[in-house]
Every structure is written in structure tokens, then in C-alpha cells.
Amino acid sequence: MTSLTLVRRIRARPSIVFDALTTPAGIAEWWGPDLGPVLLAETDVRIGGRFRVRFRMLDGTEHESAGEYLEIVEPKRLVMSWQWTNGGEPEEAGEMSRIEIDLKRIETGTEITFTHARLRTQASRASHERGWAGALDKLVRHCSTEHFA
Amino acid sequence: MARLEHEDSATVSELAKPFAIKLPAVMKHLDVLHDAGLISRSKAGRVVTVRIQPEPMREAMDWLRRYERFWSKSLDRLAAYAERKEGAAAKKRR
Numbered sequence: 461m462t463s464l465t466l467v468r469r470i471r472a473r474p475s476i477v478f479d480a481l482t483t484p485a486g487i488a489e490w491w492g493p494d495l496g497p498v499l500l501a502e503t504d505v506r507i508g509g510r511f512r513v514r515f516r517m518l519d520g521t522e523h524e525s526a527g528e529y530l531e532i533v534e535p536k537r538l539v540m541s542w543q544w545t546n547g548g549e550p551e552e553a554g555e556m557s558r559i560e561i562d563l564k565r566i567e568t569g570t571e572i573t574f575t576h577a578r579l580r581t582q583a584s585r586a587s588h589e590r591g592w593a594g595a596l597d598k599l600v601r602h603c604s605t606e607h608f609a
Numbered sequence: 610m611a612r613l614e615h616e617d618s619a620t621v622s623e624l625a626k627p628f629a630i631k632l633p634a635v636m637k638h639l640d641v642l643h644d645a646g647l648i649s650r651s652k653a654g655r656v657v658t659v660r661i662q663p664e665p666m667r668e669a670m671d672w673l674r675r676y677e678r679f680w681s682k683s684l685d686r687l688a689a690y691a692e693r694k695e696g697a698a699a700k701k702r703r
Contacts, residue, residue, distance in 0.1 A: 462669045464676050470688040472695035480691045490686035493679045549675065569695065574684060576676050 463577035471569040478535035478563060487513055494518045505529060511540065523547035527559070537562050542576070555579075613648065613661040621657045 470477055480486035484501035491498050492515040499522065500514040507529055514524040524546035531539035538561040544552055557578050564571040613619060625635040639659060642648045646665045651658050 462672055464673055464680065466677070466680055466684055468684050468688055470691050472688075472691035476694045476698065477687070477691045480687055480694070486690070489690040490683055493682045570691075572684070572687075574680060576680060578672060 463575055465573065465575045468572050468574070469566065469568060469570070470572060474535040474563040474565050474570045477570045477572060478538070481538060481561060487511075491515055492517065500524075505532060507532060512545070514546070521547055530558075535563055613659065618658050618660040621659060624659060 480490065482503055482505045484503055487501040487503070488498040491501070491513050494517055496515055496517040498513060498515045500512065502513075503509070503511045505511075509529050510526060511529065512524065512526040514522060516522045523544065525542060525548060526545045527541040527543055529538070529540050531537060538559075540559050542557045542559050543555065555578070557576060560573075560575045560577070562573045564573070612624065621632065621635060621639065624639075625632050628635065639648065639650070643650060647662055647669075649660050649662055651660070
């Protein structure tokens, strides 16, 4: 399974970071790969509740992703499924992935560990028939940055 | 893995040489990579040659690069936003 893990230190307490991750007003401030606007953010923060985020990139393209909350431990941990529902990456159509976020209280604020793991669904298996069985262990890229001095 | 990228193909004993692990252990690692579709193996007599499968490997690396950019940029902005909120909350308490 391919997965990406990013670790950041944020000079804010975990409850503030947790709110930024889960409230529509918070999500609208940061979600997306460039400075294009978030057009829609909906969250229903309970196990089995769904979220939906639509954003426009600076190149004018619009993308939407959605998923379901799988684990919620406020303000420490958040796990959700994740899928492109519009735009996004065409080669990932029907592919479900998983996002795990852990927030650790540290002296200067919060250390966030953000993991996006690619899961192999029935649909994505069918679209990768050339033997890519999806057991790619340990291809994990760790990236740790000090966000402030 | 890194060696295979440079050398295109290698035999199992060549791959095992720099490591202080036994051949069966190397074989086990190669099994995992083979099951993942990342390498192919061919046997000539007693020599097993291992070759990287560039397509699935490239696909996995593309995925990582894509999301590293996406989330890295997003987390930068998340951090900036949360720090602004923290600043505002601290001021209010004073």
C-alpha cells in the first residue's frame, strides 16, 4: 500500500487545529494545492457522517472530494475515507483512499501527523489489471518540517 | 530497489551481496516486491535475474508526488490559519 505521511509543527493548540480540520469555515481557509478558493465545504463530524469539499484551482479547474468520518477523537485523532467525486485525478476514478490525522500536544502547540494511504478497491483493481496487486509495502515517504523557528 | 533502478537487472546473489542477510531472507523481500508487481523474475539454470517493472513503480511514485504537493501546500495554509486563530484567542484571554 502506498502511503504518504507529512509531519508539521503548528504554533496553535490542538483544539484550534482540530476545528480548522473539521469546520466548514476552517476548511475553506486552507484546503487545496494552491491559492484558488474553496467553493463549498460541508462536514458532518460524527462516525459515519460525511464531508464534501469543492475547490477551484488558479488554472480555473474545479475539483471535488468527499468521504466519511471513520474515527473521531476530539481533539486528537481523525480518520476519514477520501475519494474524488468530481474532477481530481481521472486515473483515480472510483478509488478510495484513507486519511489519518493525529494531533499531539507539544510545548509550542501541536504536532500534526497527516497520512494519506492509498487503498486498493475492487474498482481500482479492475483498472490496474496488469498485475499491480497493490501490496506495495513500505513505500512511505516521511517528510518532517519545522514550520517555525 | 535503488540499485535496480540504475542497473536495470541483477541476479539475486548480486542483490544480496551488500547486505548482512541470508539469501532466503532476500528472496522473501523479493517475493513481496514481485507480488506488488514492482519486479519481474526470470530463471536461467540456477541463476534468478530480477528486473524492475517501471510502470507500476512510476505510477506509485506519481501518486506520492501528486499528494505530497497537494497536502504539503494545504498543511502550510492550515498551519498559518491555525496560528492566526491561536494569536486571536490568546489576545482575547489577556
